[in-house]
Amino acid sequence: MIFPAMDLMDGGCVRLLKGDFAARTNYATDPIEVANNYASAGAEWMHIVDLDGAKNGQAEQSDLILKIANSADIKVQTGGGLRDLAQIKRLLEGGVNRVVIGSLAVTNPQMVKHWLRDVGPDAICLALDVNQGEDGEFRPATKGWTEASNKTIWDVIGDYLGSGLKTILVTDIGRDGMQTGGNIDLYKRIQSEFPSLDLISSGGVGTLDHVRDLKAIDPYGIIIGKALYEGAFTLPEAIQC
Template sequence: MIAIPAIDILDMQIVRLYQGKYTEQTNYDLDPVHYARKIEESGLEYLHLVDLSGARTGQIVHAELMKEIALKTGLKVDFGGGIKTREDVVSLLEMGANQVVIGSLCVRDPELVCSWINEFGTKRFILALDTDGTSLKIHGWQENTGISLEELMRYFESFKALTILTTDIRKDGTGSGPNVPMYRSLIGKFPNQRWVASGGVRNSSDLQELRAVGCYGCVVGKALLEGDITLATLKFFNDAGV
């Protein structure tokens, strides 16, 4: 399992939200590019970069920041937030994104997203399917769709090794531990996909649990920023398989 550090950007600042609520955010006095360099210097390879401004407004806001990080580090950066068109996908890939993260559009127009996957390949995309335990939420988790994750998967389950990042928003930013049973269930129902966990990770024991149930990866945000998990711990976990 790959443990992946995350940076959430709102108005050019690193932040963390509590359960996805923009009214409950914590700001961190860190320069995003400098922090990305620290991640690279620790020996890690991947970075999950979330454009919260783009997710909230419905259009990409922080693409230039992604480009700068891609140019100034050797990190494999995935980027999501506000992506709406094929032109957005092409532009982000040309600017250096390793993978493009598609969220709201997966629900709004899954056929279109499927056409992009067919055109560019499964390795170029991460689907961000975020749930409150009952239904998917989109547009920066501000809109409840009434559609379950399992229902939506009928559009994507035929793809092999498609990376799917699923956040239990009840856990996100809480430090209360990940929803391990949810990931166990999803992996059991859709074993051909690469499931990436997000939300609530506190320590290396949580990482071990997620690995044990078969997660392909895990995104770690707040625990890193608060010092509960270090970049060195992530590197050791990735290398040693602890």
């Protein structure tokens, strides 16, 4: 399943290169119009990131995200700066289908496990945005990709086994926005070690061949952002390839 991505800052659509807020591209498009276009093109879901929230540690684009969720015939998963259950329930009760928890999934797993029990596993996706270290291991970055964790991705995911966790989203930061292809080896290892989880891949898609490579390993979802914004291919082409 293709998840077209929308990154929001200051009420508009943007993209970052490798998560660098200084390497930001602004797109002169209306977020609600973009969401409606995705729905018309055949997408069942879209992925929205509140980058202001991710950077500042407090959800800042929730009103706009709720407006998008209620204006387009498409399911919405969203994250960025979600820090408490009240914020999460406001989004879920307001029309968002699934929230994405990033930094806290790494830094406060007990709280996130409590949320999983409270709102149910279908309503929460863990987002692990990872960098590969000199030792070859992948470790999550937190706080809008500005801080590194000492835990490996395998430590973090393994700690959630038995918690009811159902869906994970993994981004290779080194490939994000580069359009050089997804990290197939990493995703295959995740699928092998955690076969009970639904994996959404993110980062690196730049061509239809990249989409085909990811579809070949059959993840639950594939997030595509920059390639769609910049016209490398169309959403219907990605869905049908």
